Every structure is written in structure tokens, then in C-alpha cells.
Amino acid sequence: xRTGTLIEEVQRRLTDGGLRGCLLVRDLRxxxxxxxxxxxxxxxxxxxxxxxxxxxxxRIRRGELDGSTPLDVAPGRSTTPGPTGLTRFRHxxxxxxxxxxxxxxxxxxxxxxxxxxxxxxxxxxTALLREFGIHxxxxxxxxxxxxxxxxxxxxxxxxxxxxxxxIDAGTGGRGHRxxxxxxxxxxxxxxxxxxxxxxxxxxxxALHPQVAEAVRGLMLHNMLRxxxxxxxxxxxxxxxxxxxxxxxxxxxxxxxEHTDGGAYAVAALTESxxxxxxxxxxxxxxxxxxxxxxxxxxxx
Numbered sequence: 408x409r410t411g412t413l414i415e416e417v418q419r420r421l422t423d424g425g426l427r428g429c430l431l432v433r434d435l436r437x438x439x440x441x442x443x444x445x446x447x448x449x450x451x452x453x454x455x456x457x458x459x460x461x462x463x464x465x466r467i468r469r470g471e472l473d474g475s476t477p478l479d480v481a482p483g484r485s486t487t488p489g490p491t492g493l494t495r496f497r498h499x500x501x502x503x504x505x506x507x508x509x510x511x512x513x514x515x516x517x518x519x520x521x522x523x524x525x526x527x528x529x530x531x532x533t534a535l536l537r538e539f540g541i542h543x544x545x546x547x548x549x550x551x552x553x554x555x556x557x558x559x560x561x562x563x564x565x566x567x568x569x570x571x572x573x574i575d576a577g578t579g580g581r582g583h584r585x586x587x588x589x590x591x592x593x594x595x596x597x598x599x600x601x602x603x604x605x606x607x608x609x610x611x612x613a614l615h616p617q618v619a620e621a622v623r624g625l626m627l628h629n630m631l632r633x634x635x636x637x638x639x640x641x642x643x644x645x646x647x648x649x650x651x652x653x654x655x656x657x658x659x660x661x662x663x664e665h666t667d668g669g670a671y672a673v674a675a676l677t678e679s680x681x682x683x684x685x686x687x688x689x690x691x692x693x694x695x696x697x698x699x700x701x702x703x704x705x706x707x
Contacts, residue, residue, distance in 0.1 A: 413441070413703050414441070414443055417430070417696045420692065420696060421692065424688065425681040425686075425689065426657075426677045426678065426689055426692060427680065428693070428696060429443065429449060429598045429675075430442055430598055430675045430700060431675075431700075432439055432671055432704055433602050434669070434704050434705075435506075435609055435671060435672055439704055441700045441706070442700070443700075445602075445674075446598075447597060448597045448600075448666060449595065449596070449678065450593040450594060451544070451595055451596050451651055452508075452653035452656050452658055453520075453550070453603065453649070454649055454650075454651035455546055455651075456511050456512050456520050456550070456597070457512065457622065458532050458541075458546055459527070460508055460621075461535070461536070461604075461622055462531065462535045463508055463526065464622060465535055465614075465618050468617055469481065472504060472526060473504065474503065474505035474605075475505065475556055476503060476504050477502065478503070479500075479501055480493055480496075480499065480502055480518060480519070482496045492510055492516030492517070492518065492519060493510065493516050493519055494518050496518075502522075504526070506632060508523065509625060511523055513625055513627040515631055515649075515650065520549075520550040521550050521551050523548045524550065529594070530546075531626055533546045538613070539607060539614050540603075540607070540612070540613045541604050542600070543597045543599060543601075544595070544596035544601070547592065547593065547594055547595075548592075557560060563615045565650070585654070587654075598674040599674075601674040602672045605660060605661070605672035607701075608623055608626075609623070623647055623659045626647035626649055627647045631650045632650075634690045635673065637694055638694035638695060638698035639663040639694070639701075643666045643667075644663050645689070646661055646662075646663050647662045649661065655679040655681075656676075656679075657677045658675065658677065660672075660673065660674045660675070673700075675693045675696065675697045
């Protein structure tokens with residue numbers, strides 16, 4: 408199938424499935440890429456935990472932080488604790504910095520991430536990204552703000568109302584009545600920017616190889632793998648990834664390496680147009696769309 412025809416077909420499938428998609432797949436060996444609206448910035452949700460890990464490991468490498476330093480973490484107080492991690496703890500805990508990195512990245516633990524943001528504030532994370540040549544990702548606030556959206560103010564039986572607001576309250580300029588979805592105020596990144604970060608992690612130029620290896624190690628052990636993993640994991644591949652979810656946003660970024668030496672960076676950022684919290688069909692559609700783009704590059 409011709410490239411233009413495939414892009415149109417992927418866009419049609421996403422639209423028919425109730426998704427707006429911004430996707431990019433890049434061959435890390437050749438630099439060839441194919442995407443759907445890859446330069447549109449969207450709120451990052453939990454993808455921000457990857458830049459946070461990069462910044463924290465870099466500061467450890469520079470000697471500004473000690474990865475073995477234990478930090479006191481208060482028990483979770485969120486009204487809607489996550490399914491795993493410190494938000495579900497009932498008692499204070501003492502956890503080392505490097506173990507907080509595992510919880511933050513592999514379990515997408517919000518309390519662990521915000522404890523790390525206490526060491527390296529959002530502005531410092533963004534500054535380090537710029538230092539490494541990554542210009543399309545902005546980190547503006549901590550993760551705690553992601554659990555203060557309309558969905559937390561509705562009863563669980565009315566979650567669809569919060570999703571309807573997320574879908575309908577945006578503006579043509581990507582502003583939004585929900586601050587966490589307003590691209591002028593939220594943590595943001597485009598599919599291209601996330602792929603640029605993945606490329607720097609897999610083929611470091613400005614980033615120290617030690618830092619890149621440490622972040623890759625965390626992404627390899629990511630436990631939230633319901634979106635792209637079914638289409639990229641196999642006996643003949645290795646899949647590194649990180650997901651991000653917030654209201655109607657469903658994202659995943661990752662790299663798939665094949666036993667024949669091929670390696671592809673993938674970023675799939677989506678906005679659902681369906682006012683529902685649980686949408687396994689949308690997760691599956693994301694994987695199918697990203698896989699179709701990867702397969703096209705593999706056979707060019």
C-alpha cells in the first residue's frame with residue numbers, strides 16, 4: 408500500500424473507532440518515519456514520568472543526588488488511588504531514590520513521581536531536556552495535579568460526565584476548561600518529540616549512555632502494557648514502553664527491537680471522542696494503527 412493511502416486508512420480507522428490520533432513510527436537504523444499528525448502537542452499524562460526518570464538519573468550521574476538515599480513518603484491521601492503503588496499505602500514508608508524511580512516508571516506510581524519531583528522540580532526537568540536537545544516536550548507541573556480533574560468530583564457511576572466535559576470543553580487553539588488538558592498549561596509533547604526522546608535513549612548523542620541505559624531498563628519492566636504491547640511483543644521482539652492516561656487521553660510510547668536487528672520507536676497519542684472511562688476497544692485500535700505504520704516501514 409502506498410504511504411499516503413495507508414495514512415488515510417489509519418486516520419479513517421481511528422475516526423471510525425472514536426479516536427483522534429497523533430502517531431509516529433521511526434526506523435532507528437535508517438531514520439525513515441511515517442506518522443499521522445505527528446507534530447500536534449497533546450497533554451502528556453503519565454508519559455511525563457520518562458523525562459522525570461531521565462532528569463533524576465542524570466542528576467545521580469552528576470553527583471547531585473544519591474540514588475541510595477532513603478526518602479520518607481507519607482501514605483496516599485488521594486480520593487481515587489491508583490490500582491498499584493504508594494497511593495494505596497496506609498502507613499508511611501522510607502524508600503530509596505532509585506526504588507522510587509522503579510515505582511514511578513514501571514508502576515506509574517503518582518506518589519513516587521511527586522516525591523521525585525520534590526528533588527527535581529518540573530522546570531529543572533524541562534531545562535535538562537533542552538540541554539539534551541529535546542525541544543518538543545514541556546514539563547510544567549507535578550503529577551499530583553493529574554488526580555484533581557472533574558472525574559474525581561463525580562460519583563463513579565457518573566464518570567461519563569467528566570469524559571463528556573473533557574471531549575466538549577476544548578477550544579480550537581488547544582486550550583481547555585480542564586487545566587490538565589490545556590496545552591498552554593499542562594505537561595505536553597508531540598508524537599515527534601516523544602520519538603526524538605526515544606531515539607536519544609536508544610542512540611545517545613547528548614545524553615550520557617549510562618543514563619540512557621538506566622531509563623531503558625525501567626521501560627523494559629513497565630507493568631502497564633494493555634495498549635501497544637499485544638501488537639509488538641513476541642518471541643522475536645523485545646518491547647520497551649510507557650503508557651499515559653488522563654480522562655479521554657490514552658497514550659503509549661515505546662521501542663520494539665527485532666531479533667534481526669531492526670528497531671523502531673513508536674509514539675501513539677490519542678484523544679477519545681467517546682464519553683466512557685473503560686474502552687478496551689480504543690486500546691486495541693491504538694495498537695493496530697501503530698502496528699500498521701511499523702509494518703509499512705519494515706517493508707519499504
